[in-house]
Amino acid sequence: MTNALLTGLVLGGMYALIAMGLTLQYGVARIMNLAYGEFLIGSAFASYLLFTGWAVNPLVGLVVVVPVSFVVSLLLYKIFLTPLVRRARTRDALEVDSILATFGLMFIVQGTLLTMFGGAYFSYSFLAIPVTLVGEVLAMNRLVAFALAVVLGTVLYLILTRTRIGTSIRAVAVDPNVAPLVAINVPQLSALAFAVGGALVAAAGVLISMFLTFSATSGVVFTMKALIVVVMGGIGNLMGCLVAGVLLGLSEALVATYIDPGLTIAVNFALFLGVLLVKPAGIFGRARQ
Amino acid sequence: MTGSQLLIGGAGLAAIACLAVLPSLVDAYHLALGITLLQFTILATAWGMFSGPTRYVSLATTAFFGVGAYTVAVLGEQLAWPLVLLVAALIGAVTSAIVGLSTLRLSGVHFVIFTFGLAELVKQLVVWFEVNKSRVLGRYIFLDISQQDIYWQLLALAVIVFATGWLIACSRLGFALRIIGEDETVARHCGINVTFAKVALFVISAVFMTLVGAIMAPRWTYIEPSIAFNATISFEVVIMALLGGAHRFWGPALGAIPLTLLFEFLSARFPSTSTLIMGVVFLLIVYALPSGVVGLVDRFKGMRSGSEKKRSGA
Numbered sequence: 296m297t298n299a300l301l302t303g304l305v306l307g308g309m310y311a312l313i314a315m316g317l318t319l320q321y322g323v324a325r326i327m328n329l330a331y332g333e334f335l336i337g338s339a340f341a342s343y344l345l346f347t348g349w350a351v352n353p354l355v356g357l358v359v360v361v362p363v364s365f366v367v368s369l370l371l372y373k374i375f376l377t378p379l380v381r382r383a384r385t386r387d388a389l390e391v392d393s394i395l396a397t398f399g400l401m402f403i404v405q406g407t408l409l410t411m412f413g414g415a416y417f418s419y420s421f422l423a424i425p426v427t428l429v430g431e432v433l434a435m436n437r438l439v440a441f442a443l444a445v446v447l448g449t450v451l452y453l454i455l456t457r458t459r460i461g462t463s464i465r466a467v468a469v470d471p472n473v474a475p476l477v478a479i480n481v482p483q484l485s486a487l488a489f490a491v492g493g494a495l496v497a498a499a500g501v502l503i504s505m506f507l508t509f510s511a512t513s514g515v516v517f518t519m520k521a522l523i524v525v526v527m528g529g530i531g532n533l534m535g536c537l538v539a540g541v542l543l544g545l546s547e548a549l550v551a552t553y554i555d556p557g558l559t560i561a562v563n564f565a566l567f568l569g570v571l572l573v574k575p576a577g578i579f580g581r582a583r584q
Numbered sequence: 585m586t587g588s589q590l591l592i593g594g595a596g597l598a599a600i601a602c603l604a605v606l607p608s609l610v611d612a613y614h615l616a617l618g619i620t621l622l623q624f625t626i627l628a629t630a631w632g633m634f635s636g637p638t639r640y641v642s643l644a645t646t647a648f649f650g651v652g653a654y655t656v657a658v659l660g661e662q663l664a665w666p667l668v669l670l671v672a673a674l675i676g677a678v679t680s681a682i683v684g685l686s687t688l689r690l691s692g693v694h695f696v697i698f699t700f701g702l703a704e705l706v707k708q709l710v711v712w713f714e715v716n717k718s719r720v721l722g723r724y725i726f727l728d729i730s731q732q733d734i735y736w737q738l739l740a741l742a743v744i745v746f747a748t749g750w751l752i753a754c755s756r757l758g759f760a761l762r763i764i765g766e767d768e769t770v771a772r773h774c775g776i777n778v779t780f781a782k783v784a785l786f787v788i789s790a791v792f793m794t795l796v797g798a799i800m801a802p803r804w805t806y807i808e809p810s811i812a813f814n815a816t817i818s819f820e821v822v823i824m825a826l827l828g829g830a831h832r833f834w835g836p837a838l839g840a841i842p843l844t845l846l847f848e849f850l851s852a853r854f855p856s857t858s859t860l861i862m863g864v865v866f867l868l869i870v871y872a873l874p875s876g877v878v879g880l881v882d883r884f885k886g887m888r889s890g891s892e893k894k895r896s897g898a
Binding site: 329378398399400401402403404405409410515516518519523557558559564568572575 | 641643687690697698701704705708712819856862866867870
């Protein structure tokens with residue numbers, strides 16, 4: 296039981312971290328990014344190459360991969376998504392357009408990874424040292440990843456709640472139509488939120504690559520889980536991400552331990568539907584008109 | 585008006601007759617191509633049937649296609665063929681009704697997320713069942729159904745899809761759906777049972793997709809979950825429908841034909857980069873042709889009425 300709870304908690308922390316980037320991209324920039332998991336896998340491969348090619352420690356690799364992903368995401372938003380934002384007359388139209396555009400993007404990234412790496416599974420061994428915690432054995436790399444996820448989440452939370460720019464970002468998430476009235480530059484902040492989301496997903500990808508095997512096509516599952524967590528927690532809500540992520544991680548670990556490891560996606564969906572039927576706007580979401 | 589309708593009807597009948605005699609005239613390669621063309625025409629049309637008027641982006645095509653194929657793999661040798669198809673259709677209807685009832689009352693985004701993972705969910709459930717209960721992963725399909733039979737069945741199904749679409753468009757359901765697509769709140773205030781209309785249409789569209797999967801299944805001799813629930817099919821169907829234009833019933837078919845040929849060509853010439861190229865094609869369509877070929881034709885005719893001015897890519 297302790298083991299399942301511990302595994303679930305660590306997994307849940309990772310899900311929360313993965314979903315934080317998406318909640319910025321979707322909640323603030325209004326881009327429902329179906330290529331999100333592909334960026335995670337892309338960063339995982341980058342970390343793999345750095346580690347196996349140049350023996351760069353993945354934790355040092357973060358310093359390279361995260362800024363690169365920030366810049367790439369920023370350019371992506373400015374060049375590729377801005378035309379859609381301009382074209383869209385309503386939020387719903389932008390949502391449909393962004394779904395379609397990022398759906399295409401997903402296949403481009405996936406196709407690029409496939410041509411580079413083929414369909415095989417990759418992993419590398421880093422900090423795979425057993426550690427005993429509350430009488431249970433866990434791998435060091437998982438714990439390090441979890442600790443970093445907690446640090447990143449806390450920093451992001453503090454930035455969003457304690458700084459001026461964070462407050463403006465939250466204002467855009469709440470209502471992008473009213474935000475300009477208090478002199479908030481919505482397009483600029485949307486671009487920033489999208490880029491920070493890209494940086495976060497890159498961090499998550501590097502951390503996950505330390506303990507999980509991955510392949511060019513495994514991004515879809517991460518996108519799905521991130522979307523589920525974001526919607527379940529209430530779109531654009533960091534606290535919701537955390538709670539929903541941990542809930543998802545725990546339920547997965549419990550089902551895998553006590554029922555069948557092959558039913559994790561079924562659990563995700565059951566939880567997703569269960570939450571939405573009770574609270575359609577998510578756990579921390581407020582009903583919108 | 586009736587004169588032109590008669591003309592269209594006659595042309596349609598003539599086209600069906602030509603298509604029906606085709607298998608006896610062409611070689612195996614072109615027959616296979618014809619089957620693929622029909623397959624995607626039906627899938628894209630069925631997709632547009634639901635997603636066109638409601639503007640909900642469904643990414644679940646392959647889930648239903650796979651359900652159909654798997655029904656044949658399990659029951660193909662136990663029952664007579666028409667019964668197998670009937671059972672497949674029923675399973676497709678029940679599955680889609682469950683999915684529709686649980687997600688279509690929620691907003692469009694929830695529906696997209698749910699359908700995005702649906703194929704993966706069904707795949708996992710099938711794998712779980714096969715591993716734990718039937719203890720086989722992967723099944724052989726030995727059925728005495730020739731390529732020509734598959735072609736004719738698909739052709740018949742294509743005719744039924746178009747007839748159904750025409751009937752729905754003329755019916756109260758079709759009228760209700762057009763109002764829902766314009767504005768769901770308005771539809772609700774008009775006394776339309778929005779959930780019922782959406783679920784009904786989703787089920788009809790899913791039954792066609794399931795039947796395509798069932799009819800296509802004998803083409804493979806070996807089937808396993810990762811073959812049946814291949815996510816690429818959902819993707820291809822969405823691009824085809826978008827290229828043609830999803831807001832007209834016959835739009836998706838216009839996109840299905842050129843793109844099927846393009847993908848055939850690409851997968852033969854550049855097998856390793858076909859995913860990448862498909863992604864590029866998708867983006868070109870989303871950016872350059874937001875309302876599809878049909879939208880372009882309408883614009884040239886200069887007859888864009890108020891309702892069509894709204895972009896309706898999905």
